[in-house]
Amino acid sequence: MIEVTIEKNLKVYQGKQVLKISRQFPPGSITKIYGPSGAGKTTFLKTIAGLISPEKGKIVINGIIWLDTVANINLSPQKRMPGFVFQDYALFPNMTVLEHLEYATDDKDWINRLLLLGKLDTLTDHKPTHLSGGQQQRLAILRALAIKSKLILMDEPFSALDPEMKIELIAELKIVFIELDATVLIVSHNPVELEGLVDGELYLA
Amino acid sequence: MDLSPIWLTLKLASITTVLLLIVGLPVAWWLSKGRSFFKTIIEAIITMPLVLPPSVLGFYLLLAFSPQHGLGKWLQDSFDIQFVFSFKGLVLASFIYSMPFMIGPIKSALQQLPASLVQASYTLGKSQWQTFKSVLIPNIKPSLLTAIVLTFAHTLGEFGVVLMIGGNIPNVTRVASIAVYDSVERMDYAAANTYSLILFAITFVMVISVFVFNKYQAKSPLE
Numbered sequence: 001m002i003e004v005t006i007e008k009n010l011k012v013y014q015g016k017q018v019l020k021i022s023r024q025f026p027p028g029s030i031t032k033i034y035g036p037s038g039a040g041k042t043t044f045l046k047t048i049a050g051l052i053s054p055e056k057g058k059i060v061i062n063g064i065i066w067l068d069t070v071a072n073i074n075l076s077p078q079k080r081m082p083g084f085v086f087q088d089y090a091l092f093p094n095m096t097v098l099e100h101l102e103y104a105t106d107d108k109d110w111i112n113r114l115l116l117l118g119k120l121d122t123l124t125d126h127k128p129t130h131l132s133g134g135q136q137q138r139l140a141i142l143r144a145l146a147i148k149s150k151l152i153l154m155d156e157p158f159s160a161l162d163p164e165m166k167i168e169l170i171a172e173l174k175i176v177f178i179e180l181d182a183t184v185l186i187v188s189h190n191p192v193e194l195e196g197l198v199d200g201e202l203y204l205a
Numbered sequence: 206m207d208l209s210p211i212w213l214t215l216k217l218a219s220i221t222t223v224l225l226l227i228v229g230l231p232v233a234w235w236l237s238k239g240r241s242f243f244k245t246i247i248e249a250i251i252t253m254p255l256v257l258p259p260s261v262l263g264f265y266l267l268l269a270f271s272p273q274h275g276l277g278k279w280l281q282d283s284f285d286i287q288f289v290f291s292f293k294g295l296v297l298a299s300f301i302y303s304m305p306f307m308i309g310p311i312k313s314a315l316q317q318l319p320a321s322l323v324q325a326s327y328t329l330g331k332s333q334w335q336t337f338k339s340v341l342i343p344n345i346k347p348s349l350l351t352a353i354v355l356t357f358a359h360t361l362g363e364f365g366v367v368l369m370i371g372g373n374i375p376n377v378t379r380v381a382s383i384a385v386y387d388s389v390e391r392m393d394y395a396a397a398n399t400y401s402l403i404l405f406a407i408t409f410v411m412v413i414s415v416f417v418f419n420k421y422q423a424k425s426p427l428e
Contacts, residue, residue, distance in 0.1 A: 090321035094343035
């Protein structure tokens with residue numbers, strides 16, 4: 001079970017807003033997170049990943065405390081190691097497609113499978129600048145999957161994919177998520193793109 | 206024609222550049238991560254040589270490391286190290302004087318990289334050092350080269366600070382810029398011209414190389 005209770009001050013234009021969330025996510029569940037711009041969706045994912053520290057909160061992942069502001073526990077992102085798909089992809093300009101995955105894992109078979117899954121197997125020596133937006137986004141997803149984390153956090157992961165590719169990739173991802181026994185949180189603006197994939201929703205106002 | 210000032214200058218510039226690269230990289234990285242009052246003070250101190258007259262810096266270094274009193278006397282008595290009128294002193298002065306030329310460009314380049322690159326590396330379980338080595342450094346290559354060349358070229362041209370702490374001792378502290386001045390003083394314009402031409406040529410080739418390399422690298426999305 002993933003239990004998240006956080007309170008984080010958000011900086012908004014001419015004032016402050018408090019992001020307050022208390023929620024449990026069952027293991028293996030896929031939850032869609034949605035809400036208006038500036039509601040704190042990305043902040044929520046980054047807080048779980050340990051990239052942002054909340055003012056107050058407790059995060060327990062499968063019995064392990066990742067964060068407890070009262071007990072002064074705050075595991076580093078390196079110790080939490082969630083699979084994270086960044087909204088801006090955060091691809092490394094100096095690395096090729098293959099190097100991105102090799103940077104994340106040593107498992108060659110897993111890398112080959114991911115390359116096939118993302119249809120990037122013919123572009124292994126390409127750097128991000130030589131990939132289309134959709135290819136870059138798929139690489140960002142594959143890199144997040146490469147570490148085989150039990151928790152996958154995805155920030156607008158399908159926004160640059162064409163509808164056909166999106167349907168195909170989502171179907172493949174569903175199998176991989178089950179295989180990894182991963183709990184997945186997906187931020188999305190699109191009301192229909194995750195239909196049939198998610199089994200829960202979280203609205204941030 | 207005595208070419209020892211040229212060799213001494215190249216030796217000084219090489220040592221200063223290597224030392225500043227070793228020290229400057231972690232300092233620039235530290236400065237690039239967030240802001241605090243303490244960091245602002247440190248950054249101001251590092252930047253001071255850009256605006257301070259070299260003779261002022263040289264004067265204070267001369268006072269600080271004079272073997273007659275204070276720090277200089279302690280270094281002399283305890284470790285038998287003398288910075289004044291020695292090559293070691295030139296290295297120390299050049300190190301301080303050229304610091305902003307190494308740290309400034311690297312710090313700016315690191316600050317321009319998207320924060321998500323570092324964050325992505327961390328979520329993959331990579332340490333700060335692995336991230337620095339595999340993600341940050343390869344993506345600031347043009348700025349790194351600029352910093353190295355600026356530091357080297359700036360050290361080649363040092364005069365005031367070097368003269369103050371090192372004097373004009375042949376084969377020890379008589380670098381090319383001082384040799385030019387000395388030659389003109391002795392009315393030996395041919396020697397002054399030779400030293401000047403060599404310095405001009407070295408600096409020109411270095412600066413052109415940076416422009417060519419950085420133009421090629423400008424295809425990077427981070428430029």
